[in-house]
Every structure is written in structure tokens, then in C-alpha cells.
Amino acid sequence: MIPSFSIILENDILFCSDDKKYNAFEIILFTEKLLRSINPGNTWRLKKICLKHKKFGKERIIVEHIVTKAGQNLFFCSIGTFSVGSIESFKMLKDFSRQVQVQYAELDRLKFSAEEPTFKDVIQLITDYLKDKYLDPLEEEIIYEKTINNGKNAILYAGISTQGLPLVSQLFDISLLSYLDKTNENIELFSSDLSAKLATISMNTQIRVKTKIKEIHIEDTQSNEENNKKIILFGTINGYSVDFIATGNFYKVKAIFKQFKSKMALDSAFNEEFSGDLRPFKHLMWYLDEVVKEFD
Numbered sequence: 001m002i003p004s005f006s007i008i009l010e011n012d013i014l015f016c017s018d019d020k021k022y023n024a025f026e027i028i029l030f031t032e033k034l035l036r037s038i039n040p041g042n043t044w045r046l047k048k049i050c051l052k053h054k055k056f057g058k059e060r061i062i063v064e065h066i067v068t069k070a071g072q073n074l075f076f077c078s079i080g081t082f083s084v085g086s087i088e089s090f091k092m093l094k095d096f097s098r099q100v101q102v103q104y105a106e107l108d109r110l111k112f113s114a115e116e117p118t119f120k121d122v123i124q125l126i127t128d129y130l131k132d133k134y135l136d137p138l139e140e141e142i143i144y145e146k147t148i149n150n151g152k153n154a155i156l157y158a159g160i161s162t163q164g165l166p167l168v169s170q171l172f173d174i175s176l177l178s179y180l181d182k183t184n185e186n187i188e189l190f191s192s193d194l195s196a197k198l199a200t201i202s203m204n205t206q207i208r209v210k211t212k213i214k215e216i217h218i219e220d221t222q223s224n225e226e227n228n229k230k231i232i233l234f235g236t237i238n239g240y241s242v243d244f245i246a247t248g249n250f251y252k253v254k255a256i257f258k259q260f261k262s263k264m265a266l267d268s269a270f271n272e273e274f275s276g277d278l279r280p281f282k283h284l285m286w287y288l289d290e291v292v293k294e295f296d
Contacts, residue, residue: 006075009111010032012114015114025079034201037067039176063080069107076096089138099126113296153249155244165274198241217229263287264284269284
């Protein structure tokens, strides 16, 4: 396992150790825009993105997400075939973040530092060192137990879309509208915008990275310890996109999501290509209403 590294500040990829993985790190850019739109308080921290390729199998982008003093989102990232629950991979990422900050203590000026001719050479030396240091620990790591969040299972959002167009969606946690009035119109607009942004992430992952995005893991720094972890799940049914945002025990949440997709896959609405008419899909809202009962 030879991981690749990246440093991303807001909308700029300042460093990428492997040009072949550049497009994969672009997923962070799309996710950052998503987080800004649904979490204006900037309390959510990106932790991990899970990908699945037909040929190469599963890859994970692990993230050290820092908000600088100026309020900028800074991401130290690494991509590799890390095991579920790997501790060594996050140790490596912490080491990466720490060593970069030793060299460049003023994180708010990192964009300007990246323009210096020596920047890439300095960071490359750090990543080469980390690859040697962690190669054996990563390969020999024994995972004794999977990380489980034991908080209350709750679904925050569910939606179905195609070609970036929301077909049906339901916002189950209106607290996400913290900066908007909780009117039916705002809820509908927020849900549609959220559905479109999730579809954009999914489509760009398939187009630019030639792989599928399966999960995004987020930590809420202002929630209590039991419910501070959130997960976004992506799925497809005959080309249609199915998305979940939930919190709780991730293994139970993913089991519910799998059942949810299996039930909907039997619906004849997914057997036809989308023609632009939303009416044949309106009844799918029933599935969204039913799935919330699993969490209740």
C-alpha cells in the first residue's frame, strides 16, 4: 500500500503527491461546497470519503479538516486502500499535518506559501518520509474491532435524483435550516438544492475519477459525543441516484439503506429512462416516508 497525499485550501489543491490521484482529491472540493451550503456555522468536519471501483476495488480518502483562524477550510488528505477502522492511517495523516505546520506555521498564508518555488519540494520530502515510515505499519496493522458510533439512529435526509435533477426528496431534520425560516417553501428549496449538490458530487466522481462514491463521513464539533458523527450514503438503481444523510450506528444505518434500495429496485419506475416528466416518480415519496419508520 503506497498512499498519496494532498493539501487543499478552500477551492485550491495546493499540493498533490501523485498526478494520477489529482481527480480523486477534487471530490474534496465538491464536498466542501456541500458542507458550506448545509452547515453555514462551519462546525462539520470532513473525516473520510469511501470510493468503489469496479476494477481496483475500494479506496478511502482520509481527511484532517482544519478551520484556520481566518475561517478557511484546510484539508490534509491521503488516499489509499486503507482498512476499515485503520488507526495507523490516521496517525500518518496527523503526522503529515503536524510536519507541514512545523514548516508553515501561518496556515492562513498557506496559499501564498504554495506559490513559493520550494513549496512542492518541501512537502514532497515530507510525504516521501511518511511513506517509508508508515508502509510497514499500514501493511501489518491488525484491526481488532470496527469503529461503531452508538448514538441514536436518525435519518436527516433522503432523496432520489437522476442526471442531477431531484425527483423526490424529504428533509427529516429541519434543524439543518438553521439560517432559514422553517417554512414549507424553504424546506422544499433546501431539499432540492441538497439533492442537486449530492448528485453533482456523485456525477463528478464517476466522470472525473471513473469510480463510484459510496460514503462521506463527517464529524459535528458542536454535537454531543453520541451523535456527533454523520454519514452520507450514495447508491444507484438502474442509473438513478439514491442518497441518505443519517447519524447513529453506521452499520445499522447502512443495513437500512441497503434494504431501502432493495425495496425500491422492484418499482417499475426505475425500469424506464427519465423523460423529463416527474409525475411517474411522485409515488416514490412513499418509500421515503416508510424508511423513516425504520429509524423511529
